[in-house]
Amino acid sequence: MNDYLAKKYGMSSKTTKKAKKSAKSTASYAIIDEDEFVDKWKAVSSDDDNDSDLLVSVDNSEIANEEKIKRWRPIGDEDEAPQIVQNLSESLDNDPTETPGPKRKRRRSHSSDRKMTSGLSVGLQTADKMKKDMERIEKETKAKLKNMDPSRSGRDAETVYRDKYGKKIDIVAQKAEERRKIEEEEKYMKWGKEDQISKEEELRHKPLAIYKDDKELNEELKAQERWDDPAALFLTKKSKKKESSRPKYQGPPPPPNRFNIPPGYRWDGIDRSNGFEKAYFDKLNTRSALASEAYSWSVIKQIKEVQYPSYV
Numbered sequence: 001m002n003d004y005l006a007k008k009y010g011m012s013s014k015t016t017k018k019a020k021k022s023a024k025s026t027a028s029y030a031i032i033d034e035d036e037f038v039d040k041w042k043a044v045s046s047d048d049d050n051d052s053d054l055l056v057s058v059d060n061s062e063i064a065n066e067e068k069i070k071r072w073r074p075i076g077d078e079d080e081a082p083q084i085v086q087n088l089s090e091s092l093d094n095d096p097t098e099t100p101g102p103k104r105k106r107r108r109s110h111s112s113d114r115k116m117t118s119g120l121s122v123g124l125q126t127a128d129k130m131k132k133d134m135e136r137i138e139k140e141t142k143a144k145l146k147n148m149d150p151s152r153s154g155r156d157a158e159t160v161y162r163d164k165y166g167k168k169i170d171i172v173a174q175k176a177e178e179r180r181k182i183e184e185e186e187k188y189m190k191w192g193k194e195d196q197i198s199k200e201e202e203l204r205h206k207p208l209a210i211y212k213d214d215k216e217l218n219e220e221l222k223a224q225e226r227w228d229d230p231a232a233l234f235l236t237k238k239s240k241k242k243e244s245s246r247p248k249y250q251g252p253p254p255p256p257n258r259f260n261i262p263p264g265y266r267w268d269g270i271d272r273s274n275g276f277e278k279a280y281f282d283k284l285n286t287r288s289a290l291a292s293e294a295y296s297w298s299v300i301k302q303i304k305e306v307q308y309p310s311y312v
């Protein structure tokens with residue numbers, strides 16, 4: 001069977017040998033004089049304060065394996081304990097892989113040489129010291145800016161002015177335009193004064209007597225427009241006045257309103273109000289009619305009393 005399995009599936013792996021059961025050994029105990037052991041170890045550990053404390057643990061449990069018992073060495077010998085401890089302490093000092101003990105706290109140095117990035121000293125400072133540091137930093141900053149390249153520092157650069165839309169404004173051209181406008185206004189004012197002076201001169205040299213054949217006066221009176229002029233309808237020569245560019249209503253006369261506001265030029269002539277304006281004007285007309293009637297009645301009564309006095 002083994003040959004068939006080996007031929008078909010190859011050699012089988014080595015069979016693991018069963019561990020032999022060891023015979024139970026009798027329990028053994030180790031007697032240790034703890035007082036003597038601790039005193040000896042204290043004498044050795046007092047020489048070096050930096051060495052870590054070595055803890056000794058005593059195992060009083062049962063030992064099942066006899067081979068392990070053979071490898072144990074007795075601790076109670078007087079000559080070996082100090083030597084073992086000394087070797088352990090030397091090995092701890094020389095072993096680089098050993099983990100270091102607890103770190104000692106170092107005191108922070110409060111030297112005045114340490115500076116922050118801003119240049120101020122570190123730690124508690126007096127007001128005078130801080131003031132001197134600030135003045136020193138300001139002087140150093142000014143010196144750096146003075147020695148820096150003007151193209152990088154922006155020294156003596158031309159100021160760029162912009163409007164609210166971000167467009168650059170030429171201050172020189174703007175000042176020139178303002179100066180030109182002021183000069184034009186002054187020129188117009190001068191012209192107006194000159195015209196006024198010339199008119200005053202003409203009036204001063206005019207004669208006091210005015211005759212009917214005075215052409216200038218006749219032309220001036222003809223040029224004036226009057227509301228009751230009967231010839232205004234067929235006169236073709238009219239003074240051209242500046243008319244507004246907005247169109248006006250050209251239809252039939254609209255109904256009156258309290259504020260004399262004309263309708264828009266697109267109004268179709270239909271009154272779409274609630275009738276308040278009409279009632280308002282009717283009320284005003286009624287009041288004025290009653291007032292005029294009362295006044296006329298009082299006047300007639302007074303006339304009658306004067307003509308026909310009544311005697312009681």
